[in-house]
Amino acid sequence: MNKFITTIKNIFAIEDLRTRIFNTLFFIAIYRLGSFVVLPGVDSTRLKQGSEGVFGILDTLLGGAFSNASIFALGIMPYISASIVLQLLTIAVPYFQKLQKEGESGRKKINQYTRILTIPIVLAQSVGFIATINADAIINPSTFFTISTMMIITAGTLFCMWLGEKITDKGIGNGISMIIMIGIVSRLPGAIVGEALAKGMRGSLIFLIEAVVLFLVVMGVIILTQAVRRIPVQYAKQVGGTTQLNAQRQFIPLKVNAAGVMPIIFAQSLMFVPAILASVWQADSETASYIGQKFSDYTSWQYNLVFATLIIVFTYFYTAISVNPNQIADDLKRSGGFVPGVKPGRDTSEHMDEVLTRITLPGAIALALIAIFPAFALLAGVTRPFSAFYGGTSLIIMVGVVLDTLNQVESYLLMRHYDGMMKTGKLRGRSTQDVAMAS
Structure with a gap:
């Protein structure tokens, strides 16, 4: 304290x-x-x-x-x-x-x-x-x-x-x-109060279990947000005047979820479009009425299938435009760095791209599962307002933005020679040996 x-x-x-x-x-x-x-x-x-x-x-x-x-x-x-x-x-x-x-x-x-x-x-x-x-x-x-x-x-x-x-x-x-x-x-305080009142004294144990599950889901989102795959980088010996610097081994951190919250925001911004259009034209078409019904219910399998697919697609898309393996390889080559066992230049770029592709798939799937988890919470008996915080857009955005804000605050503290937000002086997942990743 x-x-x-x-x-x-x-x-x-x-x-x-x-x-x-x-x-x-x-x-x-x-x-x-x-x-x-x-x-x-x-x-x-x-x-x-x-x-x-x-x-x-x-x-x-x-x-x-x-x-x-x-x-x-x-x-x-x-x-x-x-x-x-x-x-x-x-x-x-x-x-x-x-x-x-x-x-x-x-x-x-x-x-x-x-x-x-x-x-x-x-x-x-x-x-x-x-x-x-x-x-x-x-x-x-x-x-x-x-x-x-x-x-x-x-x-x-x-x-x-x-x-x-x-x-x-x-x-x-x-x-x-x-x-x-x-x-x-x-909306969170009202959702918590509403859930507690809905369960009442008899359902206090159930409410406690729901709180524990919510805590575990939050921890899972934090792990997904902070998880990185570190690519080892070796720098050759450098001579500056009469001083010879020994070779250094550092790392390039490739995030498992490099896209952050953007795939959720992108996918969510598209998911309400069919329902809005259907609400305008549903009187003229049975198909529009069906689409409006299914895409207005986020517990329907149609909605969750499309939503999860969009998240996976946008995760790959946003990762591709935010992380450039070619630029990382060029920067390494110019600074005299190389990945052990991989030739500088094109081979390094292909290696980075291959690793990024492999780690993005589980990250995208995990992101999609977390995004549709509120539908399962609602089906399990959690009230609608409170279920929205069991993952999905709400929780992922909250965790992502809070972590990003804490990183910025920590940077200010470290620049002024104060301790950071953690006892170690840095948020978990960051390393003083990590090489800044070009984007």
């Missing part, structure tokens, strides 16, 4: 870190306040209490903004969808491939295109959202209401984008992921 108190004091002793923490809390507070501002022309007392199925998952990611019909009803999700499209374009279109290789200037242009593409996406998704609002909650249904609501929701999403970028620049952690995580965390 003394160690924890000392660490907190050290954190707030650093002026820059203290300012960034307060900035982050300020921007988060603005986002949470906006989640409760109801759209003009909507009677909040007549809104449905909560959402089910895929809309319930979306509502959890948005911290209740979806079911509240707030100005942040779609939150940051259209921006995530635009990011998916741009990531695909960087593979298929030579122009975007060139931009990706231009470094910082190219990334800025890609980010600008992502922002522009977000506008038509949020306009399209806002039409589907309006269709999900129960008719008696709309005070005066009209064309003007539809158009004005589309504009307000679009402005709300753009404002959420701005908040995310401000958190990244002026605060702690990745702003976009932080906004999603805060929406999730805001």
